[in-house]
Amino acid sequence: MSNDFILVLVVITALAFDFTNGFHDTGNAMATSIATGALPPKVAVGLSGVLNLVGAFLSLSVAATIASGLVNTKVITLTVVFAGLAGGILWNLTTWFLGIPSSSSHALIGGVIGSTLAAVGEHGVKWHGLVQKVIIPALLSPIIALCIAAIGTYLVYRLTQGINGKTRTHGFRIGQIGSASMVSLAHGTNDAQKTMGIITLALISNHTVASNAKAPFWVILSCALAISLGTYIGGWRVIRTLGKGLVEIDAPQGMAAESSSAAVILLSSHFGYSLSTTHVATGSILGSGVGKKGAEVRWSVAGRMATAWVITLPAAGAVGALTYYAAHGIGGSVGVLIMFLVVTAGGVAFYWQSRKTAVTSKNVNDEWAGTVSPPSTKTPVAV
């Protein structure tokens, strides 16, 4: 009976992670469309939310692979899964608070690996799989996306040189909405599945379902809803950094950046790489700055992000490991329950802190002055 209780907590935590995954990553698809004014902020997050929902149902192929390729599923217990998710959530909230578009996938992977290490030690982790499927793609994908976006941006500007201004803005805004929608769809197919995989893993380790079972329908539905709701809430802090902080973006650049992101994400997931949509989107946006003559690229902001990317795996891992030690130390379902309350309290604390320097749909496009929260937060400027 107590196992079922832990299972319920794990499922709730997994859905909470999925939710943070949604709002952390809204910016990957929609930041450029919001920054260029192609879509009003609220419409953009709504569209992205719906497409994430659709995407989550479209493809179910990789649902369980994320965990099974990286850790030895035989040694995974519910407490390990829980601690891994806790690491992912807390790291996601931290980076969101700082407005850093770090990878939700890496936060999840880091958390699970950390808690596995804490639980059974080194042999529980498939290091080769980790390097091959996660670390190398994480290094390569932003560079590839950057190059493709830079070439795309260059071509697009070259080809539309001197044409009628209205055709240009109007046309590229439509193109931008289309390409951003593809990224949202791809995000739904990719990231929602990661949580589905985790919940399925928990169900398997609890022997609720057979070890070769596919994700049950209620898992698919709840994950799809959680990620699309999170997307709709909108991580305005991250959107602001991506849309305003890195590069001043125009509609043609936005379209080139999102096309590059969509292509790289879809192709890589086809080859089974669980790469980060965030890394790809950031690479693409930088590329759109490189490809346009005279565009200012804020490499210092990019550098800060890259640092956060490097830290994400170990940091989420450390939180995951600590959570495991704490939950295991207290023992049983009480331990998991207490850590569950701790994570909830952490989430509430982050939320309260964020209200002090709120970034909302109203001020998300304010001039970039070096910080995530616009200087004029006390008297929000109508945009």
Add this chain to the structure above:
Amino acid sequence: MNSWINLSALWRIIVVGLLAGAGLPAIFAFGLRALASGSGAAAVGTDQDRVVGGSRTGMTIAALCFAVVLAGIGYGIYFIVKAS
């Protein structure tokens, strides 16, 4: 192909990624250019309020370009669905 990097997958991601990720936007841009042609705006931007230029050839080329882009997107979605 070695055990750390799947080079053949990497190559395909780069080549197909370039075609879809940079090629399609370029075709789209070319379509826009064709769409605007004929309004005389290409030279000096006299008629900034018109979206469509009016040249019949231009519009046909534009329609073709947009069709190619849409086909690309359609294939992309098919690609996602097929995987399941």
